[in-house]
Amino acid sequence: MKNVLITGGAGFIGSNLALELEKKGHDVVVLDDYSSASIQNLRGFRGDIFIGDESRLEECGSAFDVIFHQAAITDTTFRDDREMLRKNIDGFRKVLQFAMRKNAVLVYASSAGTYGNGKAPMRESQEPQPLNAYAYSKYFMDNLAKKHAKDLKVVGVRYFNVFGPGEKHKGKSASMVYQLYRQMAAGRNPRIFKYGEQVRDHVYVKDVVAATIRAADAKESGVFNVGTGEATTFNQIIDHLNKAMKASFRPEYFDNPYTDVYQVNTRADISRIGKALGWKPRFSTRTGIADYVAWLKAQGE
Numbered sequence: 001m002k003n004v005l006i007t008g009g010a011g012f013i014g015s016n017l018a019l020e021l022e023k024k025g026h027d028v029v030v031l032d033d034y035s036s037a038s039i040q041n042l043r044g045f046r047g048d049i050f051i052g053d054e055s056r057l058e059e060c061g062s063a064f065d066v067i068f069h070q071a072a073i074t075d076t077t078f079r080d081d082r083e084m085l086r087k088n089i090d091g092f093r094k095v096l097q098f099a100m101r102k103n104a105v106l107v108y109a110s111s112a113g114t115y116g117n118g119k120a121p122m123r124e125s126q127e128p129q130p131l132n133a134y135a136y137s138k139y140f141m142d143n144l145a146k147k148h149a150k151d152l153k154v155v156g157v158r159y160f161n162v163f164g165p166g167e168k169h170k171g172k173s174a175s176m177v178y179q180l181y182r183q184m185a186a187g188r189n190p191r192i193f194k195y196g197e198q199v200r201d202h203v204y205v206k207d208v209v210a211a212t213i214r215a216a217d218a219k220e221s222g223v224f225n226v227g228t229g230e231a232t233t234f235n236q237i238i239d240h241l242n243k244a245m246k247a248s249f250r251p252e253y254f255d256n257p258y259t260d261v262y263q264v265n266t267r268a269d270i271s272r273i274g275k276a277l278g279w280k281p282r283f284s285t286r287t288g289i290a291d292y293v294a295w296l297k298a299q300g301e
């Protein structure tokens with residue numbers, strides 16, 4: 001059995017990870033300041049939880065085999081750039097130092113935001129092109145991790161657009177899949193930016209959790225894309241939702257207010273994680289959406 005710490009463990013991905021690790025028999029401690037989490041996300045969790053930020057790390061325990069760092073300001077439209085950078089980078093620095101002191105493996109959440117509008121399919125080796133403060137914070141975290149790659153095992157999981165159970169608290173930062181589902185479930189036509197042809201790699205949280213757990217067993221430090229490898233337009237998301245909901249809503253298009261900082265074409269090249277960790281997604285975007293819609297309906301959403 002492994003002793004595991006998850007920062008941001010009450011958030012969307014962190015809570016799915018906490019529950020799955022417990023199911024696998026690990027001893028899990030969560031640290032979360034509840035700045036964007038939901039109290040409901042840890043229903044059924046049996047481990048210990050500390051409410052606060054990285055200044056409470058030492059109180060969380062003295063022996064951890066693996067630390068999963070999920071905590072971050074995750075709202076990409078957060079207005080205060082300085083605060084975004086400070087919190088995300090300094091928070092990571094503290095976790096990195098803690099992991100070194102404890103001799104623990106550190107797996108941290110990077111982001112496809114670091115690629116900006118770089119060439120797709122996106123490879124870990126290509127030049128980063130962050131477009132906003134959030135993406136910059138992840139880019140600087142990657143640099144910091146690289147700098148310490150020889151001092152400890154530090155593995156970045158570069159998530160693309162994650163969707164699935166437990167994201168409701170994220171509000172306007174929740175996935176497109178969730179936003180569009182909510183509109184359609186309320187009987188409205190889904191609203192998307194003109195003309196719905198923006199391409200993203202939408203990956204299901206169950207696969208993201210499996211990849212994140214696998215990352216702890218990486219032979220050496222590094223960063224790995226976590227996506228489906230599929231290119232899916234917003235129009236296709238609506239098609240998948242219509243099928244899963246047995247509905248026939250049509251998109252309503254409106255102008256995108258974020259044109260200069262908006263990623264229009266993301267898709268992961270997942271060959272590195274496949275080769276190094278033997279991970280590949282179990283769900284396509286379409287089957288992930290079907291699974292998620294069944295869950296949302298069961299919740300009465």
Ligand SMILES: NC(=O)c1ccc[n+]([C@@H]2O[C@H](COP(=O)([O-])OP(=O)(O)OC[C@H]3O[C@@H](n4cnc5c(N)ncnc54)[C@H](O)[C@@H]3O)[C@@H](O)[C@H]2O)c1
Pocket residue numbers: 007008009010011012013014031032033034035036037038052053054069070071072073074087091109110111112113158159160161162163170
């Ligand atoms: N969801 C996605 O599509 C996606 C894509 C790329 C990367 N990521 C990264 O994955 C990680 C998890 O994201 P998420 O989607 O679950 O978002 P989330 O907002 O649900 O989770 C973040 C959690 O961290 C907590 N938190 C924030 N700052 C903290 C701090 N200083 N100390 C302790 N807790 C803190 C929040 O309360 C929240 O529970 C983040 O690092 C995010 O940047 C997510």
